[in-house]
Amino acid sequence: MGIEFTALHWIYVVFIILIIGFMVKRRDTTLICIIGIFMLAIVATGDLTSSISGVFNSFIYAITELLSTILIISIIVAMSRVLMTSGINEVMIAPFTKIIKTPALAYWTIGLLMMFISWFFWPSPAVALLGAVLLPVAIRAGLPALGVAMAMNLFGHGIALSSDFVIQGAPKLTADAAGIPVGEVVTASIPLVITMGVVTTLVAYILLRRDMKRGALYLNATNNTSEDAEQVTAEHLLTLGQKRFFAVLIPIAFVLDVIAMSILKLQGGDATALIGGTSVFILLLLCVVAHKNQGLEKTTSYLIQGFQFGFKVFGPVIPIAAFFYLGDSGFTQIIGDYLPAASHGIVNDLGVGLAAVVPLTKEIAVITLTVVGAITGLDGSGFSGISLAGSVGSLFGNAIGGGTATLTALGQITAIWVGGGTIIPWALIPAAAICNVSPFELARRNLLPVIIGLVVTTIVAVFLI
Template sequence: MALTAAHWVYLAAVLLIIGATVARKNVVVPALLATLVTAWVLTGSPITAVQAIFNASLTAASELFNIFLIIALVTALLGTLRAMKADQRMVTPFQRVMRGGWSSYAVLAVVTYVISLFFWPTPAVPLIGAILVPAAIRAGLPAMGAAMVIAIAGQGMALSSDYVIQVAPGLSATAAGAETSAVADIALVLSLITGGVALVLTGVVLRRHMRAPAETNLDEWEGRVAAAAQPVESTSRIAAAIATRLGFAKARARDVAEPLTVVEERVPVAAGVATHAGGGAAPPPAEPGRTAGTFPPAAGAEGPDEEDAPRVVRLSKIFAVGVPVVFAVMIAYMALGKFTTLVPEVQGGSAAALVGGVAAVLVIVAVVALDGPSAALTTCGEHLVDGLVFAFRAMGVVLPIAGFFFLGNAEYAGTILGLEEGQSAPGLLVDLVTAGERFIPGNPVVMCFGVLLVGMAAGLEGSGFSGLPLTGSLSGALGPTVGMDPATLAAVGQMGSVWAGGGVLVAWSSLLVVAGVTRVPVIDLARKCFVPVVAGLVVSTLFAALAF
């Protein structure tokens, strides 16, 4: 078919959004204006065009609300665990096996990856930084090595697959018209390949910098901080400065009052803004007997809550073990359904519903156990409201961006434009790809690397998820032209967007939090991560092009 003015306007808008992301500008306003102009040219009605702005975001919200809800429930669960300090107790036992630099390297990688799969990396980073990083440095791992392994395992491997919560695969799959489970499975494999290559290359770089275990390692690390022009008082102080600089709201008073354990949830998804672990604008009070610029003694066998009531300590121990066990059982059940016929297969929306339902049940049980049945009616509601507020704060800006790309999809364009039932809606993006098919390389390798580069460009503004509607839409349109599954291309684009913008390759992303808790220069951290991560992305993209 012949291209119309609307097609050219839509193409120009796509290029404008890509250019804005490369320039590290917020793309919400360009997406809204692009929706307005495209709808106006399509229909010839300025009233319909204005309505399309609302309808596009509403359509995106209706398609993605399951993602918002699961974020809210998992965030509420993390809040209940923090209230009884079970989150600290989950990671404290790993200190006992951190006997040397290499064992610390392995423990940091595994713990960061596992916790980040269930609670996302950015909320987990201050917790890991406060409890495990001092122990790792004491054991001989250099601070830069600790920062690199946390960034690669958490912000990279865990977030790029997002296999448990499945927010990233859900966004990619919805835009690509593929199954969420298919994108999630491929993304998991690609993330493990990318992370494995990056961790091995990082280990090669660090082999000459490992030290023998000694208390002087920790003293030297803390001494460098104390000698700095602006001493850092705690992980909370670092997080607070980042949050204030980026314009985020102050943390709740009860969070600020807990030095070194603040895990205010912020996730790098907002277009043009990287969200982070937040603290209050003012530093928390220094612990008795500890001067500014030093860590408190690393938590040991006595646990992080030795002054709490015995009942709270007991509940902390129970839920520190119980929550991971419940999630492990859930994953085992899902695996049985996928690979055997013993239980029904859980996939797509059912998998998200299972994760969200399990999180909701755990929230109720934990709140009732901690506060009692009467007070739990109020406390549980507060945790859920906090989770919903966070979900919309973190994901809200994705809606107008997704709405614009949904306008280019014939499946959603009719609803956005308010067409009557039976009227055919244009598929602008597919029409553009079809018209330019003769110019598109038919090589799957070239196509995969092209989508990867688009994903990395979309992540340059410091957001891991806002580029997924773009890479997903392109994958759904380009995949059939080269005989590739759109789910594979969407997973490749997801790797590029999240590894770049999720907090590994750009210094203005949530990598700031990793640098803060490990006390290394963020620019140096991004520079040192570049070669290992890009090498991993090249290997995983080749694997995707040749194996899927």
């Protein structure tokens, strides 16, 4: 095949296996990734000083690649804090409280609303935006607090976060690792996202209704959320007319963004920049109008809160992403031109080599991507493993001669459904806390629907390749 396997290729494989092994054991992989980067650097260069520098340079490269994603999340979180403090979020949600009259309407309305808001605001801020206002309404309609938490989890941290059609943070991570355009991953993910979303949410609702009829669930509402909401309400600085004005203006602004993206065919970084810029101007406008003389200081305060959240979420991702970027074009930019002349990157080389040795079929590739995605999600951070999913998707796509985008999208969806906040207890804390339910009970309730959804989605993926 004209490709020479070197020690660098085998080191990369060994550390991928180690990373997966540590994730299965629910141990942190940061140390393993850093050692892996150092080992690749020192074997390639033979120079201790440049190898140590290579670790730092790999972090810079990863942060540079991820910076737009970190920024957009941070800005959107900052904006959501202003919406909560000013009370605009309550006015935005108020019309839907008139719709929620039955448990079924509560489940599907909260779920669909959570999905829509999460596409623009990210799931964690969306939980805060929706939970405090709609939880009491849902409970009055007869939906248990656990059902509210399930709806917010499955539609927000499941469907919205795994697809990420608007902000496109997740597709960018997987697309970069797979070495393909973001648009290909987004397009390939659409049928998989629909399949996973419909199957999982329907199964979850059927099981929820069954247990409600059996009397196995109780309307265990919490008063803490209402009290917290009242404390926040006391700080509101806008009149009802101003709240209504902004409650209409903000959705219109984002709808115009979506229209602009469609007309101008903006994707990836361009789409992220448009949403981010709109969010910044909304943040500035609300700070000035709501806080008046303190607007300048409050703007900085909200941005700091947003950046703290953004880097807290992506802190564990940076070392992992740094390692997996070495599998593609990042190797030359971080360490230098030390790969064989015929090499197209470590991951691509492994894919070609694998195709020559193992008679891979698309069925084996699809099942493997689902398993890899699920394993990488076991650390409770849906994003930390999707770079691996992208790399493996590229490897298997090259091995079977196509389907890279579908395989990458499948790995992304699996990793985020498992680790992004649907069945790993420590990733469920935001929704569980706002609904005052046990994260372990919530994880247990989500487990069977998510597994059934993954099985069906995996089968569908076979026919899409």
